[in-house]
Amino acid sequence: MDRSLFRANARLEKARLAVVLGDVEAGRREMQQSQHDAAGARDCWIAVGLDAQIRPQSSHPVIVAGRELALWRGETGPAKVWDDQCPHRGMRLSFGFVRDGTLRCLYHGWGYGEDGRCVSIPAHPELAPPKTICAGAHAVATKYGIIWSNLSAARAATVPEIPAVTDWRPVRSLYIHRSAAVVLAGIAAFDYGAPAEPATPAADVYVVTLGAQTQLLLALQPVEANKTGVHIASSGVDATADRLALVRQMHSLRDAIEAGTGPSR
Numbered sequence: 518m519d520r521s522l523f524r525a526n527a528r529l530e531k532a533r534l535a536v537v538l539g540d541v542e543a544g545r546r547e548m549q550q551s552q553h554d555a556a557g558a559r560d561c562w563i564a565v566g567l568d569a570q571i572r573p574q575s576s577h578p579v580i581v582a583g584r585e586l587a588l589w590r591g592e593t594g595p596a597k598v599w600d601d602q603c604p605h606r607g608m609r610l611s612f613g614f615v616r617d618g619t620l621r622c623l624y625h626g627w628g629y630g631e632d633g634r635c636v637s638i639p640a641h642p643e644l645a646p647p648k649t650i651c652a653g654a655h656a657v658a659t660k661y662g663i664i665w666s667n668l669s670a671a672r673a674a675t676v677p678e679i680p681a682v683t684d685w686r687p688v689r690s691l692y693i694h695r696s697a698a699v700v701l702a703g704i705a706a707f708d709y710g711a712p713a714e715p716a717t718p719a720a721d722v723y724v725v726t727l728g729a730q731t732q733l734l735l736a737l738q739p740v741e742a743n744k745t746g747v748h749i750a751s752s753g754v755d756a757t758a759d760r761l762a763l764v765r766q767m768h769s770l771r772d773a774i775e776a777g778t779g780p781s782r
């Protein structure tokens with residue numbers, strides 16, 4: 518696990534404990550430090566979900582390397598990835614709801630605009646919230662039908678480039694109870710039922726070319742030490758029956774990796 522994220526997670530737990538014990542100021546300090554630690558995370562883009570799965574006006578919890586995040590979308594526009602903690606008292610923002618383009622915390626209803634800044638405090642409607650009250654927003658990009666996020670402050674890395682194919686369609690997100698390394702090895706060893714030409718255009722990203730037309734993109738999301746998300750898109754699989762067969766095959770892939778049974782369809 519990324520050490521910066523590990524430290525950030527520990528700070529976040531301390532912040533929640535401080536708030537529960539009534540020391541709101543200490544909780545706020547720990548939350549700020551947690552954001553600071555998370556900013557030192559590895560500079561890379563990590564798949565966090567399929568774009569088609571995140572409906573307008575919805576919010577979802579996501580975990581990357583143990584770091585709790587809120588993945589949400591307003592009425593329109595791209596999804597956002599924020600730290601899953603309200604700057605007020607640490608409530609999970611993924612429990613919140615979307616109104617008028619803002620993500621509202623379920624606890625006291627504070628609303629946060631798309632850039633993360635607090636824009637409304639219902640208990641004090643006359644108050645313009647200070648600019649310093651800000652949810653931890655991370656870089657996000659949508660490519661190949663997959664939502665990617667970079668948790669680092671550096672953000673020099675670019676989203677993995679996958680040449681040639683432009684018509685990626687979402688297949689399924691799977692969560693496998695094995696480490697990312699084991700999942701990657703399982704993907705490489707799997708029998709796809711056709712001659713397979715594998716490529717790894719970036720760490721934790723695997724592309725399989727099957728025959729002349731079909732390609733599979735499998736982007737890994739390390740969740741915890743022994744749990745990994747796999748967000749899958751395909752190209753050249755258009756007929757409904759073929760797409761259903763592909764989903765079944767991906768379930769077989771998950772089962773084979775969890776069972777440790779090696780190559781299997």
Ligand code: FES
Nearest residue numbers: 603605606622625
């Ligand atoms: S904890 Fe979120 S508004 Fe109070």
